[in-house]
Amino acid sequence: MADTEFKPLDRLGIARRIAQDIPEGWFVNLGIGIPTTVSDFVPAEREVIFHAENGVIGIGPAPAEADINPWLVNAGVQPITLRTGGAYVHHADSFAIARGGHLDLCVLGAFEVAENGDIANWARSPSEPVKQVGGAMDLAVGAKRLWVAMEHNTKGSGESRIRRTCSYPLTAKGVVLRVYTDLAVLDVTPDGFAVRDMIPGLTFEALQARTDAPLRRG
Amino acid sequence: MADTEFKPLDRLGIARRIAQDIPEGWFVNLGIGIPTTVSDFVPAEREVIFHAENGVIGIGPAPAEADINPWLVNAGVQPITLRTGGAYVHHADSFAIARGGHLDLCVLGAFEVAENGDIANWARSPSEPVKQVGGAMDLAVGAKRLWVAMEHNTKGSGESRIRRTCSYPLTAKGVVLRVYTDLAVLDVTPDGFAVRDMIPGLTFEALQARTDAPLRRG
Amino acid sequence: MIDKFVPNIQEAMAGIQDGATILLAGFKAGTPERLVKGLIEQGARNLTLVCNAGGGDDGPIAELLATEHVAKIVCSFVRPASVAARLYAQGKLELEIVPQGTLAERIRAAGAGVRGFYTPTAADTVLADGRETRVIDGKLCLLEYPIHGDVALIDAWQADRWGNLTHRESARNFNPIMAMAAKLAIVQTNHVVNLGDIPPEHVHTAGVFVQRVLHVPL
Amino acid sequence: MIDKFVPNIQEAMAGIQDGATILLAGFKAGTPERLVKGLIEQGARNLTLVCNAGGGDDGPIAELLATEHVAKIVCSFVRPASVAARLYAQGKLELEIVPQGTLAERIRAAGAGVRGFYTPTAADTVLADGRETRVIDGKLCLLEYPIHGDVALIDAWQADRWGNLTHRESARNFNPIMAMAAKLAIVQTNHVVNLGDIPPEHVHTAGVFVQRVLHVPL
Numbered sequence: 001m002a003d004t005e006f007k008p009l010d011r012l013g014i015a016r017r018i019a020q021d022i023p024e025g026w027f028v029n030l031g032i033g034i035p036t037t038v039s040d041f042v043p044a045e046r047e048v049i050f051h052a053e054n055g056v057i058g059i060g061p062a063p064a065e066a067d068i069n070p071w072l073v074n075a076g077v078q079p080i081t082l083r084t085g086g087a088y089v090h091h092a093d094s095f096a097i098a099r100g101g102h103l104d105l106c107v108l109g110a111f112e113v114a115e116n117g118d119i120a121n122w123a124r125s126p127s128e129p130v131k132q133v134g135g136a137m138d139l140a141v142g143a144k145r146l147w148v149a150m151e152h153n154t155k156g157s158g159e160s161r162i163r164r165t166c167s168y169p170l171t172a173k174g175v176v177l178r179v180y181t182d183l184a185v186l187d188v189t190p191d192g193f194a195v196r197d198m199i200p201g202l203t204f205e206a207l208q209a210r211t212d213a214p215l216r217r218g
Numbered sequence: 219m220a221d222t223e224f225k226p227l228d229r230l231g232i233a234r235r236i237a238q239d240i241p242e243g244w245f246v247n248l249g250i251g252i253p254t255t256v257s258d259f260v261p262a263e264r265e266v267i268f269h270a271e272n273g274v275i276g277i278g279p280a281p282a283e284a285d286i287n288p289w290l291v292n293a294g295v296q297p298i299t300l301r302t303g304g305a306y307v308h309h310a311d312s313f314a315i316a317r318g319g320h321l322d323l324c325v326l327g328a329f330e331v332a333e334n335g336d337i338a339n340w341a342r343s344p345s346e347p348v349k350q351v352g353g354a355m356d357l358a359v360g361a362k363r364l365w366v367a368m369e370h371n372t373k374g375s376g377e378s379r380i381r382r383t384c385s386y387p388l389t390a391k392g393v394v395l396r397v398y399t400d401l402a403v404l405d406v407t408p409d410g411f412a413v414r415d416m417i418p419g420l421t422f423e424a425l426q427a428r429t430d431a432p433l434r435r436g
Numbered sequence: 437m438i439d440k441f442v443p444n445i446q447e448a449m450a451g452i453q454d455g456a457t458i459l460l461a462g463f464k465a466g467t468p469e470r471l472v473k474g475l476i477e478q479g480a481r482n483l484t485l486v487c488n489a490g491g492g493d494d495g496p497i498a499e500l501l502a503t504e505h506v507a508k509i510v511c512s513f514v515r516p517a518s519v520a521a522r523l524y525a526q527g528k529l530e531l532e533i534v535p536q537g538t539l540a541e542r543i544r545a546a547g548a549g550v551r552g553f554y555t556p557t558a559a560d561t562v563l564a565d566g567r568e569t570r571v572i573d574g575k576l577c578l579l580e581y582p583i584h585g586d587v588a589l590i591d592a593w594q595a596d597r598w599g600n601l602t603h604r605e606s607a608r609n610f611n612p613i614m615a616m617a618a619k620l621a622i623v624q625t626n627h628v629v630n631l632g633d634i635p636p637e638h639v640h641t642a643g644v645f646v647q648r649v650l651h652v653p654l
Numbered sequence: 655m656i657d658k659f660v661p662n663i664q665e666a667m668a669g670i671q672d673g674a675t676i677l678l679a680g681f682k683a684g685t686p687e688r689l690v691k692g693l694i695e696q697g698a699r700n701l702t703l704v705c706n707a708g709g710g711d712d713g714p715i716a717e718l719l720a721t722e723h724v725a726k727i728v729c730s731f732v733r734p735a736s737v738a739a740r741l742y743a744q745g746k747l748e749l750e751i752v753p754q755g756t757l758a759e760r761i762r763a764a765g766a767g768v769r770g771f772y773t774p775t776a777a778d779t780v781l782a783d784g785r786e787t788r789v790i791d792g793k794l795c796l797l798e799y800p801i802h803g804d805v806a807l808i809d810a811w812q813a814d815r816w817g818n819l820t821h822r823e824s825a826r827n828f829n830p831i832m833a834m835a836a837k838l839a840i841v842q843t844n845h846v847v848n849l850g851d852i853p854p855e856h857v858h859t860a861g862v863f864v865q866r867v868l869h870v871p872l
Contacts (some may be wrong), residue, residue: 025438027644047438049598051643053754054681054827057642070683071811071822077682084632085598087639090830090858091681091706092548092762095755099549099775100616102644127779131751132731134707134780138755141774142549173778218719243656244863263658267816267862271536272463272609275860288465289593289604295464302850303816305857306605308612309463309488310544310766313537317557317767318834320862344562349533350513352489352564356537359556360767364469391560508776550759551790553771572769572799581790605855621690638856 006201008182014149016041018107018180022048026104029053029139032076033109034149044083051103053135055094057088075135098135099142106143108136110150111194112166115192115213117176119148120168140172152181153210160212162186162193183207187218194218224419226400232367234259236325236398240266244322247271247357250294252367258428262301271353276304293353316353317360324361328353328368328371330384333410333431335394337366338386341356347420358390370399371428378430380404380411401425405436412436440599440649441628445474448622448650452480452587457586459543459614460487460497466607468591468624470652472496475589476503480594486510486543486583488536490520490612505529510583512536533563538580540613546582547616547645553580592641592649595625596632599646600639608640615645624652658817658867659846664687666840666868670805674698677761677803677832678705678715684825686809688870690714692805694721701870704728704761704801705752706828708738722746728801730754751781756798758831764800765863766832771798803836810859810867813843814850817864818857826858833863838845842870
């Protein structure tokens, strides 16, 4: 099969694909990057309640420039709105939601995901001077389900981010349930990654060729 | 000196005596029994803020019968009012106030207080089937200051409740700073009880005769 | 459309299993009495009941205990004159006494994902006999574990269809933290309001913690 | 009459000692910028700063760090392009990275009298290297200790003379829990209101946690 036969999803395409799988009624936290844009693809009439670490429950669509409220930002400190039925809580209560198992889903970006569900998303080396942990470790272990959104391969060398084992420092061990990439949707199972969906035109073999970890047909 | 020369305080008299010593601005929790009535003797213009374990900050005077609000009770489940400036919090936040060192003072009743500051106020034997712990252990270790209000001697046999060591199960060790009884005000010091005040007509010797623990002149 | 309202008490109480742990909110005020009756009618047996106190000779807790569907009660105190005290004396009720602040904190810990914590409360009392303690910063502390509920029975003043709640005055007490700590939080509310009628900064218990709501008018 | 208002920034910041631990609230929104300037003017040195993130290239945290009065920063992440990152690289700033939820919970623990707690967050990461862990219910947990502040710098929307506060929308974030966790909570408020103007069920931070309030109009 020729690589030209398929077109990888762009970042918004990954977000759109994730949005398809979120049912009404879920409480969901979206990490920074691709995940943040997932909410744009969930129609308002499908009531999904988005949570931000800084104490916002029920994030609405981004405001028009003229309607920006400097007191109201999301976890990426971008201006947001609150939808009807939302609520504000303080930081410890907000993380009680995340850490206490009350989020049906968290979607995080990552550098790498391993076939045992390990996730690495905060540093490229343990000695990295700049440590961007944020709330990822709390969300990764606390949410009922953790999905990851990321490109399947690194930009430069094309290395697989879907790995037998993570090479970067871990965010948490054994927590990822599913990965959405620009090429496929992979479930983490006791027997490793199972391919649940692929983009049109991509074959299993071509996907495997781009993937460090062994894949199973879903 | 003859015993007839002094008149022990009644329970309200003990409460009144305690109220004299509470300065404006303190946050105070009052236990059940004698302590509850302390607030009646703090004039409203001296702003002392009373806290109840069930999440009330700023207890006001008892309501008239016609004004009873069944949603508003104190830790003894008696109807209360809230004074202007008061607030409601939930039970964990309420005990965060108590346990986190935010109360300037807690006044508890007790069966016994020992010269090292131990307090026993919840059971007469460790095997007692009926255990009335409530919030006393939290308050005793959490408040900045613990004062005790109680009769100096037991009703029947007249045994001293001011003791070298407590005979009943402890509520907490080494936490009492001061005891207000119907006979005296005693400070707990590194050298044992120091008499800070006595009721009119009572001599030091007569007080010592009624007290198990050795006393020092204050 | 998310709608957590249930039409009747049977649906509110559906599925409660024998052996379940029931968190029952209330401190006199704020006790969901209709739900307690519903639990009796529903008939689940061998329950563990977690509540502030063991109740009296009448009232909702006494009624529930009198059915002998409760095997164990976890609370901060039991009155001598109470159904609970008599059942305990007869060996028909197991009893776990927890200081009230520790009880609140253990419940909150369950809701917040805290797996254990150290508190000085009760550390130097008989309640710590045979249990794990450690000295932290020179203070003897007792290791306490979270109290998770299978079910929480919750009282509210107002509720909307997302399960956002307000509680009146001191009727708040254990309601917000017990809702957090249970897999299934069942609410009885005096008033039903439209989504958005509770201002987002005034929500006392966020809908993320609530699964079912029954309207029980005053 | 209790009156926690101070007339100017000098009195607000008076007495902050060299070596103090400063809890600085805010998540972009809710940062008390006037108080940060006041801290710079006040001139205390060798400070430990506890805040969500290390700030950027400008803004209040960057300004404060640039004065080199801060010896150590405790936060959940540091941006590569930031004053904090550069000072750290130069060896002029000590850095303690704490997952954001653990940070919030440690601050709340300080306010609530919790002496230590176990959390799965970060337990299986390099942040746990050399630290105490234990398995609770099959889950690896990390022992965390409270973060107490000597001073908290707090932002509010409204304040009354007892120090009761409201916070606007997501500007609540760390403000209520940092006020709880410090010996001296200094507040800047946009609005001054009369006692009682904040309804008792809508107080976000109770006056019991607040020591000084400075009016800083919008």
